[in-house]
Amino acid sequence: MNAPVRLIEVEVPGDGRAAGQAYGEAVRDLVRRHHEMIVGGLDRAAAREHALAVRAVTASHAPELAAEVDGVGEGAGLTAADGWILQLRAELTGWNTAAPECSSLALVDPSRPGGPIAAQNADLPPWAAPLFVALRRTPTGAPALLTVTPAGQLGHHGMNEAGVAVFGNFLRTARWGVGVPRYLLTRLALGQTDRHRAAAAVAAVPRTGPRNLLIADDDGALDIETTPSGVDRLDPAGGTLLHTNHFLSARAAEENAPPGWLRNSRARLERLRALLAEAGPHAGPRELAAILADRAGAPDALCHHAADAPDIDIATVVSTIAEIRARRMHVCAGPPDQGAYAVYDLKENR
Structure with missing residues (x-):
């Protein structure tokens, strides 16, 4: 390794x-x-x-x-x-030509040692890979935060010192417009002190387009599927909360993803579900790293390589695991089947 x-x-x-x-x-x-x-x-x-x-x-x-x-x-x-x-x-x-991007998960079984853990593979055009930085922000009157993000964006995904972790997934609808940009929703959420306030902050603003946000904290997790017309919430089932790139709520009525997109997203969701069932509710960073590195089913794999489907031009450019109560993030720069995770401690922000 x-x-x-x-x-x-x-x-x-x-x-x-x-x-x-x-x-x-x-x-x-x-x-x-x-x-x-x-x-x-x-x-x-x-x-x-x-x-x-x-x-x-x-x-x-x-x-x-x-x-x-x-x-x-x-x-x-x-x-x-x-x-x-x-x-x-x-x-x-061009949102209408964008590829299915990102797989997210949270484990929140009350018996899990160490409390909730959440993670994401960020799938983006390969040119984005060398642009990622670890941005530590200490705003006045709001929690300090660490976001893993392409340089210049205020936030792609991350966690704050209050223990709010936010991960995002691309969704497809025909309605886009003028509002708060999708990536800024992450920073809005990271400005809050628990998952419920984070979800409410996102729901309260007009939004440019659809975005899925998985939000976890010290006590649990929730998922919100957002579009410019509204927000629907999903809660964990059986101690897990999973999301890829298709709607799982009633907002699916707004979805306009093509068949190949839906095949890819559904295959990754089912693979996540199967691998987490094998790993069990107490899976930790090591087990999640192995799951996020999974290449089964390529080109519809959890860990995506650019060569899998050159026509859609995406790859897993960064992979992140958040140990929430420990205020610790594990970040792999590049596909997790080819690298290792560096550890970033939010306590350094304090």
């Missing part, structure tokens, strides 16, 4: 524009590369115009986060609008 590869760690205190500027400046080269990967082939003026429309809505609901995004672009030597483009990958590059 290869030695763990640690992501670049960025520590940013404070709030708003100044915090965003510090973040953008700290990883300027990665932010600029990320920006180029999104806008390549786009009408840049139109992208900025849409980004600023999204900013106006977000600023009315989460002004500190909106100011932070402004600062990211400026700190990287770009514009405030460019900072918003970084939060809007699928919204700008």
